[in-house]
Amino acid sequence: MHRLVHPVAAPFPMLLIGCVGLLLGWTVIGLAGLVRPRSVVLAGRLLFPLGALLGLALALLAGASLLGGGIERLILPIGLPNLPMHLRLDPLSSIFLLLLGASSFGISLFAGGYFRVGEGTAPGLLCLQYHLFLAAMGLVLIADDAYSFLVAWEVMALASYFLVTTQHRIAEIRRAGFIYLLMAHVGAICLLLCFGVLQGGSWHFTFHAMRSAHLSLGWATVAFALALLGFGAKAGLVPLHVWLPEAHPAAPSPVSALMSGVMLKTAVYGMLRVGLDLLGRPVWWWGLAPLILGLFTIVYGVLFAAVQTDMKRLLAYSSVENIGMVFTGIGLTIVFAGSGLKVFAALALLATLYHCLNHAFMKSLLFLGTGSVLHATGERNLGRLGGLIHRMPWVAWLTLIGTLAIAGLPPLNGFVSEWLLLQSFLFTGHLPHAFVNLLIPMAMALVVLGAALAGYVMVKFYGVIFLGQPREAALARAQDCGWLERIGLTWLALGCVALGLFPLQVIRALGAVTQQLVGAVVPQSSSHWWLLAPVPERSVSYAPLVFLTATLAVVLMTVLAVRLAYRQRERRGPAWDCGAGNLTARMQDTAEGFGQPIRHLFQPFFQIERELPEPTDRAPRYRVVVRERIWRLMYEPISGAVEGLANTAARLQQGRISVYLLYSFLTLLVLLAVALIR
Amino acid sequence: MNAIDWITQVLEVVVAVAAAPAFLGWLNQCRAWLQNRRAPSLWLPYRNLHKLFHKEAVIAASASPLFRIAPYVVFGTMVVAAAIIPSMSTRLPLVGSADAIALVGLFAAARMFMTLAAMDVGTAFGTLGARREMMVGFLAEPALLMVIFVASQISSSTALPVITDHLASGHLGLSPGLAFSAVAFILVLLAENARIPVDNPATHLELTMIHEAMLLEYSARHLALMEWAAQLKLFNYACIGFALFLPWGVARAHIGPMGLAVAIPALAIKLAVAGAALALIETVSAKMRVMRIPEFLATAFLFAVLGLLVHVLLKA
Numbered sequence: 001m002h003r004l005v006h007p008v009a010a011p012f013p014m015l016l017i018g019c020v021g022l023l024l025g026w027t028v029i030g031l032a033g034l035v036r037p038r039s040v041v042l043a044g045r046l047l048f049p050l051g052a053l054l055g056l057a058l059a060l061l062a063g064a065s066l067l068g069g070g071i072e073r074l075i076l077p078i079g080l081p082n083l084p085m086h087l088r089l090d091p092l093s094s095i096f097l098l099l100l101g102a103s104s105f106g107i108s109l110f111a112g113g114y115f116r117v118g119e120g121t122a123p124g125l126l127c128l129q130y131h132l133f134l135a136a137m138g139l140v141l142i143a144d145d146a147y148s149f150l151v152a153w154e155v156m157a158l159a160s161y162f163l164v165t166t167q168h169r170i171a172e173i174r175r176a177g178f179i180y181l182l183m184a185h186v187g188a189i190c191l192l193l194c195f196g197v198l199q200g201g202s203w204h205f206t207f208h209a210m211r212s213a214h215l216s217l218g219w220a221t222v223a224f225a226l227a228l229l230g231f232g233a234k235a236g237l238v239p240l241h242v243w244l245p246e247a248h249p250a251a252p253s254p255v256s257a258l259m260s261g262v263m264l265k266t267a268v269y270g271m272l273r274v275g276l277d278l279l280g281r282p283v284w285w286w287g288l289a290p291l292i293l294g295l296f297t298i299v300y301g302v303l304f305a306a307v308q309t310d311m312k313r314l315l316a317y318s319s320v321e322n323i324g325m326v327f328t329g330i331g332l333t334i335v336f337a338g339s340g341l342k343v344f345a346a347l348a349l350l351a352t353l354y355h356c357l358n359h360a361f362m363k364s365l366l367f368l369g370t371g372s373v374l375h376a377t378g379e380r381n382l383g384r385l386g387g388l389i390h391r392m393p394w395v396a397w398l399t400l401i402g403t404l405a406i407a408g409l410p411p412l413n414g415f416v417s418e419w420l421l422l423q424s425f426l427f428t429g430h431l432p433h434a435f436v437n438l439l440i441p442m443a444m445a446l447v448v449l450g451a452a453l454a455g456y457v458m459v460k461f462y463g464v465i466f467l468g469q470p471r472e473a474a475l476a477r478a479q480d481c482g483w484l485e486r487i488g489l490t491w492l493a494l495g496c497v498a499l500g501l502f503p504l505q506v507i508r509a510l511g512a513v514t515q516q517l518v519g520a521v522v523p524q525s526s527s528h529w530w531l532l533a534p535v536p537e538r539s540v541s542y543a544p545l546v547f548l549t550a551t552l553a554v555v556l557m558t559v560l561a562v563r564l565a566y567r568q569r570e571r572r573g574p575a576w577d578c579g580a581g582n583l584t585a586r587m588q589d590t591a592e593g594f595g596q597p598i599r600h601l602f603q604p605f606f607q608i609e610r611e612l613p614e615p616t617d618r619a620p621r622y623r624v625v626v627r628e629r630i631w632r633l634m635y636e637p638i639s640g641a642v643e644g645l646a647n648t649a650a651r652l653q654q655g656r657i658s659v660y661l662l663y664s665f666l667t668l669l670v671l672l673a674v675a676l677i678r
Numbered sequence: 679m680n681a682i683d684w685i686t687q688v689l690e691v692v693v694a695v696a697a698a699p700a701f702l703g704w705l706n707q708c709r710a711w712l713q714n715r716r717a718p719s720l721w722l723p724y725r726n727l728h729k730l731f732h733k734e735a736v737i738a739a740s741a742s743p744l745f746r747i748a749p750y751v752v753f754g755t756m757v758v759a760a761a762i763i764p765s766m767s768t769r770l771p772l773v774g775s776a777d778a779i780a781l782v783g784l785f786a787a788a789r790m791f792m793t794l795a796a797m798d799v800g801t802a803f804g805t806l807g808a809r810r811e812m813m814v815g816f817l818a819e820p821a822l823l824m825v826i827f828v829a830s831q832i833s834s835s836t837a838l839p840v841i842t843d844h845l846a847s848g849h850l851g852l853s854p855g856l857a858f859s860a861v862a863f864i865l866v867l868l869a870e871n872a873r874i875p876v877d878n879p880a881t882h883l884e885l886t887m888i889h890e891a892m893l894l895e896y897s898a899r900h901l902a903l904m905e906w907a908a909q910l911k912l913f914n915y916a917c918i919g920f921a922l923f924l925p926w927g928v929a930r931a932h933i934g935p936m937g938l939a940v941a942i943p944a945l946a947i948k949l950a951v952a953g954a955a956l957a958l959i960e961t962v963s964a965k966m967r968v969m970r971i972p973e974f975l976a977t978a979f980l981f982a983v984l985g986l987l988v989h990v991l992l993k994a
Contacts, residue, residue, distance in 0.1 A: 386800065389742045389744065390742060400744075404790065409783055409787040409790060410780050410783040415780070415783050418779075419779055419780070422779055422823075422836075423836070426827065426830065426831065426836065438987065440990075441827075441986040441987050442983065444827065444986075445820065445979070445986075448820035448823045448824065449817075451820070452786070452815065452817070452820045455786055455789075455790060455812070455816065455819070456815070456816045459790060459793050459794060459812050463793070463794055463797035463798075463808065464797075467742070467794060468798065531774065540837050541775070542775065542779075542780055543774065543775035543776070547776050547780065550758050550761065551755060551758050554753075554754040554757045555750045555753075558750050558754060558757075558903070562899055562903070565731070566731045566732060568731075568733065569734050569735075570734065570736070570737055570898075571734060571737070572738075573738065575739070575801050576736075576738070576894060577799075577801035577802065577803055577804075577894065577895070578803055578894060580802075583802055587801075587802040588800050588801070589802075589805035589809055593805075593809065594805070594808075594809050596809075597810075597813040597969075601972050
């Protein structure tokens, strides 16, 4: 089989104990916030930065474990009697712990400067919820039995629920929190059932027992489907994504960043853990489900992102798209791994993991950027923003890096994972299934279409918020963010750049994970440290550093040449705009306007309500609302059915004690009858 | 990699940067002849650039630094793109650092900077142009990628020189998959370079323009760089077309530096023919309504996907 035959267990699980210590540290920091719950200085200036440092330490520990490539185990006698807590640190956990630690370092620093007095929950309480959330995510990643996993999973869901409803006085936010909680629990039920199937009759719920359980093909498929549903609901796979665009805008920005950047990845971790580790070698056609759902999710997410007018909703839909990308990669990995093409499976898995890392940095960066904008202006609506690059240069320029990265432009990080994913798509010709070979061109077309549309979305996002003229007079008073926030944003932007420029080093580090999950590493056919050439039999390569140097050199040479040859004056003047004159800021494209071509082209996707003014209107008003059809087609019938069922059941409820006594009596009779028949 | 390869590399870039305005001039000349007009000089684009570089730049008061950086970035990316397209030789030292996917990414980066710069001043036409450019781009970019993937499936590499090498060594005549994608490529070329059925490079008619609308606020040296970049883009697209569909005459790995003696005249002939053909296409077609453009590009995209499908089917 493809797993490591004799995992080299370290004699003493030092790194794992370190990780547990750091998670405990986060909990303690959280509790310390309760000492003076109303104090912004304590939470913001001391506790959050301290938590950030613990995050950095966690990233370092996880990195050490990843480079070592070993597996550490630990059994803690906490919990129910005879059910100790099993913990394990292996390469798969390490890479996600690294992601958690490294991105939370930036987010926590930012959060330290972000939370203020008088906004919903008290800072001290927020500090507790926030750090519990972090610790729970860490525990999810190192749990080695179903009990600890689900307990951590639920703590994570609850902590994030309270964080989402920070502004609980607003009804809309309470509703968003409710939808989130509901979807989280639908997912959790699926996971509970999934682990129930996975234990395979042994009634041992450690992951070790699940690995050695021999499931029939049918039951294994059921377990895989349940995992896909459960983790898909958490990750935001269409059609289970509905909570994302509600919860992300409702939450404070650092929390949105954590949820989108890190929490969604714990679902990806779970999917990989179950699909490629606990279930053993997967069956190739299992992969088609995440592949097709992922592709649909890409297109669906990006189309809805293009028509949003709320900047955080836009980013939430963009997260849906990126999760689609990740699940497409997972699907491809499973198809390859199930067909015995280990190296290709490793390449697809590499693309998946790389995209997770990238998304953690770039999406966190963008969410934090919107947070700063929100604080400076009080506006989430794109139609009332604009021109902020003049007032908030730090936020604007750092966010630009995230924008270019997520649009998949070389030499930043988003491009690397897209490149890897496309390379692994180009291999499918090798599959022994003719039908799948035919399907793949379509799939690849959807991936590249999604990537190109992401560029559209990001131009809209950045252009409408930061460029142009301010659409409201109040924007002239916007202030740039504080120094803690700047450090946080810079850290994440640096992450985007580093992941883009040093892909080879990242891929080497990820080798341990691909070795663990699919039993192969992506070979490196070039001996240069700067040249990424992952596929030996195809001469393809990519060297972002050379690429960047060449572009920078050409740009600098052009600047110098123009300077030296033509020393011309320049003058500032009013905008020309075809000489029309008298143009106001309100004549710029709005967010609705920028999304109009997409709305027009993909009309069947959307449920559009439009309110057009009459030519004679004194105060003309144009309003357009775009909703998801999925609410009407899927969720409203389901909620209607549930309500109907509940109403039927409610008829039993009479409110009179005599009737209830009668019920008890009847129940006893039925039980007696059952006992007698037996 | 030896010194001759590096010289070839530099030569290729210099030729591209120097000849790009002439290619546009030639295209305009052919078009004028076909339309029974007196043709402008072949050197008109150079004179234009010269004039623009000498003028005083006027920058809108509401422009941010991004507006001034963008022309240099757009020009720079187009020059780098010229360096990684094997227009004369397939032995180029720089091509190892960026394959065809990165090339498409490079074009996307240029587009992104151009649209952001267009939105920067905050005028009605700038944002309108940016929106329309992205509308063209989000379909043209995947179509171009799919075209490249057909060729890369045939030659099992996404590196352009390897593709060209492989295709040039094959028998004459296009494979069916490539024929489909050639049609798609021509449509993409027209759309991406703001040529006639999609955009009219000769007018400033506000309601229909795309590319020009984005450049309205630029003047003097910035405008010159933007125009030069656009000319380079056209040149680059023509060279991508040659690399994929007409790879003959390019100096290949086993031929050595003497191959350049054939490659340079071959490139000139190909460019002359391509310019004339483009002029013919522009003469016989009319500008289409803006909302019809996505249909045009969706056709291109479908042709490219079809090309890939045909290739896979025939191989199976």
